[in-house]
Structures are given as structure tokens and as C-alpha cells.
Amino acid sequence: MEGRTIVVGGGVMGTAIAWAAARRSDPIEAPVVLFEKGQLAAGSSGRSGAILRQFYSDRALVDMARDSLRVYASLQAATGRHIGYQRMGVLTIGGPAAPDTIGLVRRNAELLRTSGIDARVLDASAMRALVPGLVVDDAAIGCHEPDGAGVDPVRTVEAFASLAREAGAITRIGERVLGIEISGGRVRGVRTDTATVECERLVVATGPWSGPLLASIGVQIPLQVVRPEQHFVELPSGSIPRGSDRDDLLADSVLDRFGIAAKRMPSPAHPVILDIEKGFYTRCESHALRTRVGRMDHSQDAPVHDPDTIEESVSTAFQRWARTVLESRLPAYREERDAGSLVGLYTLTPDAQAAIGPWPAIPNLYVVTGFSGHGFKLAPSVAEGIAQMLDDEPVTAFDPTFFAPERFRAPTQPHGRPFGL
Numbered sequence: 001m002e003g004r005t006i007v008v009g010g011g012v013m014g015t016a017i018a019w020a021a022a023r024r025s026d027p028i029e030a031p032v033v034l035f036e037k038g039q040l041a042a043g044s045s046g047r048s049g050a051i052l053r054q055f056y057s058d059r060a061l062v063d064m065a066r067d068s069l070r071v072y073a074s075l076q077a078a079t080g081r082h083i084g085y086q087r088m089g090v091l092t093i094g095g096p097a098a099p100d101t102i103g104l105v106r107r108n109a110e111l112l113r114t115s116g117i118d119a120r121v122l123d124a125s126a127m128r129a130l131v132p133g134l135v136v137d138d139a140a141i142g143c144h145e146p147d148g149a150g151v152d153p154v155r156t157v158e159a160f161a162s163l164a165r166e167a168g169a170i171t172r173i174g175e176r177v178l179g180i181e182i183s184g185g186r187v188r189g190v191r192t193d194t195a196t197v198e199c200e201r202l203v204v205a206t207g208p209w210s211g212p213l214l215a216s217i218g219v220q221i222p223l224q225v226v227r228p229e230q231h232f233v234e235l236p237s238g239s240i241p242r243g244s245d246r247d248d249l250l251a252d253s254v255l256d257r258f259g260i261a262a263k264r265m266p267s268p269a270h271p272v273i274l275d276i277e278k279g280f281y282t283r284c285e286s287h288a289l290r291t292r293v294g295r296m297d298h299s300q301d302a303p304v305h306d307p308d309t310i311e312e313s314v315s316t317a318f319q320r321w322a323r324t325v326l327e328s329r330l331p332a333y334r335e336e337r338d339a340g341s342l343v344g345l346y347t348l349t350p351d352a353q354a355a356i357g358p359w360p361a362i363p364n365l366y367v368v369t370g371f372s373g374h375g376f377k378l379a380p381s382v383a384e385g386i387a388q389m390l391d392d393e394p395v396t397a398f399d400p401t402f403f404a405p406e407r408f409r410a411p412t413q414p415h416g417r418p419f420g421l
Ligand SMILES: Cc1cc2nc3c(=O)[nH]c(=O)nc-3n(C[C@H](O)[C@H](O)[C@H](O)COP(=O)(O)OP(=O)(O)OC[C@H]3O[C@@H](n4cnc5c(N)ncnc54)[C@H](O)[C@@H]3O)c2cc1C
Pocket: 008, 009, 010, 011, 012, 013, 014, 035, 036, 037, 038, 039, 040, 041, 042, 043, 044, 045, 046, 047, 048, 049, 050, 051, 052, 175, 176, 177, 178, 205, 206, 207, 208, 209, 210, 213, 228, 230, 294, 343, 344, 345, 346, 368, 369, 371, 372, 373, 374, 375, 376, 377, 378
């Protein structure tokens, strides 16, 4: 078997890239083949918060988040695929307990506005009006992105894979790439657990599994895998009323699991809250009938050496911390019961930004990894940019220099801001 383009990894990056590449390829003359060793969304993507915010400190990221959000927002209308998209807004809160965050909120709100994004600076009383019951200091400020949103990550990856197949891509799910064949400084193909497959170009989008696979062909990128803990609380039962997006369909998988006859996702009780003063984020996940709480900074976490054998249990210390920070902002959650916990995987780089693009010594190898816990929202732009690279077009979907995989060879690295901010 042969594929002109091979994509390794069936997460949000691999499936979005397979779709973008297949749309531009003849499926007979230049097939795109995607390999996934487990099931679609088995890695970071399936456990993602899938929050689509645009609040960043770098224009390169702001513009990608803006452009990708447009793709997610229009995906259902454009393709008929339901991805659990909900526009609930994102409120980023800075406050006096971390004084730097106040300036950051102001600066980033201005940056967003100059990229054409609706981003409003709110004082404490405006935040309280937006989110009834919200507890903030009188000196706190917020950046509200009314268009901020979230999706169901598993359905999104499945939708990208289906769209890739419709466009002619071949998806080989349950087939692991064991090695990459190199000769004459170029990738010639891959060895999987059942076959050897030749290709003209290879995209490695293997998330937390990328380090060893790339190192096996001499590609050294300083990636560190950590296991962020997440805690869930039941969705507030009407105590924080809001009323947008009542028309969103509830994911079938959730309907099946709970035997629910309703056809609508419950409205998110409040916007996504990105609390940079207290260092946590929270999102109502209507598709899963729960509210997620996560910590923002994982730069000091212990590394995970084997992503296939991670400790899945979540510490009670984290669960208590999550409830404490959530309830300190939104006391209405005191009434709600716990709704489980999970552990995910982040693939961190030293500057908390991804490595995306060709590897100079092996020019037909494209690296797409190291999203440092904030990649889901960027996937459509990453995919479009990689498709442009594969076709030797000027890359307009992202700034290739900002993400150049070889930038880590430089002796000094800027310290990454938590959560890629
Ligand atoms: C808990 C959590 C919360 C997050 N919240 C957000 C958020 O709110 N917003 C946001 O923008 N981002 C968020 N992120 C980050 C985002 O989810 C990731 O950046 C993104 O999912 C990375 O996608 P990926 O495709 O690169 O990797 P993955 O999803 O890990 O996909 C890699 C795939 O490659 C497969 N694979 C690996 N090795 C091989 C091989 N040898 N052969 C074949 N297949 C292989 C794996 O099985 C896996 O399915 C979060 C992440 C986590 C863990």
C-alpha cells in the first residue's frame, strides 16, 4: 500500500489535517492515509475541555484562535456534522490577588479588539451583572468575549475523521506506526504493526507519544508530558440562570448513556471562566451534563514517562482545591454534587507553544505537536496551514516562524506563560 500523505495520530490535529489535506488531494492519485493506534480521540483530545477562547497575548495566537473559532462555529451549517458547539462566551478575570493579571486583561482585550474580535473590558459590577452570583473583588476586571464557545471534543474529532473520509482519506484505526523509514534524508514510509506503507510526505501528530517516535529518527524536540487533573461538578440546576443557545442538540452518545429523551442540550449556566487571578478555569459541558474545573499552570508538574500507563486516579487534594476555587467564585456550586474526575495529558514545550512545520534535516517530515494544553481551539488553522505547506503554498493560516520546530535548538528559551497565555 502507498499513501502520498501519511498522517500519524487520530486526535484533533491528525483528523483535522487529514480532512484539510484530503480536500486538496485526488483520492486515487494522491491518497491521504491516517493511522491511529487506538481509537479516535484516544489521547489528549478526547479528554479536552475544548474551550474556544481567543484571549492570548500574541497576535499569532489571537488570529489563529479567531479564524479557528469561525470554522467551529460554522461547521454544522457547512457540513451537517453536529459537534456540540455552544456559544456561551468566555470571561477572563484578573484581580488584585495577582496584580499583573489586571494589566494582562487590559492589554489582551485591546489586542483582541485590534484583531477584529468582540472583546469587552468589564469592571467588577459589570462582571456581576453578566454572571449573577459571581464573587469578585471591587478592583477586579474582566475581558468578556461574547463569541467564546466550547465543543464536544470526541464528536468533533469523529466529525473531522468522517469529513476526511468523505473527502477520500483512508483512516486506519487501531493500527500503530512502529517506525519511520528514512533514506537519503527523506521519509520513505512507515512501518505499522501490520504493514509497510510508502509515502511522499509524513505528518506526525501523535500528541504525548511524539517524543520517542521523533527521537527514533534523530528529531529532538524538548517535549515534556504531564497529567493535568480535572474535576467535575453537576451543572447548576437553574441557580445561575442564563438563556442562550437553547437550540443546541444534545450529543446522541450522552442521550444514550443517560437514557434521556430530551433533544436539547441544557443552556450553559455561565460563560467559560478563565480565572487568571486564581489560576483555574471552569466550563459548563452541556454535552456531558457537568461543569469542568482545571488548574492553569502545569509547568512544575512531574513528568510522565509512558503515556500508555498513566496513573488515572485523581487526588483528593486536587478535588478539594477545585471545589474551593470554584465555590469561591460561584458559591451556587456549593449546592451541586461532584460529577467525577479525570486525568488528561499535556505535551509541554519550554515556551508553552507548539512545534508545527517541516523538520529542516528531513524536509518531507512535518511535526505537529507540543500544544502545551491549549491546542484544541487552534486545530482548524493548524490543519489549513499544514495543508498549505504540503502544497508548497505560502502559509497564511498561521505564522510558521512562531511555531518552527527547530526554534528549540537556540540556547536560551523564553519561559512559557502558563496555559500558553
Ligand atoms: C484535560 C485537558 C483539557 C484541555 N482543555 C483544552 C481547552 O479547553 N481548549 C484547548 O484549546 N485545548 C485544550 N486542551 C489541549 C488540547 O486538547 C490538545 O492540545 C489537543 O487535543 C492535542 O491534540 P493532538 O491531536 O495533538 O494530540 P492527541 O489528541 O493526543 O492525539 C494523538 C493521537 O495519536 C495517536 N498515536 C500516538 N502514537 C501513535 C502511533 N505510533 N501510531 C498511531 N497513532 C498514534 C494517539 O493514540 C492519539 O489518539 C486540553 C487538554 C487536556 C488534556
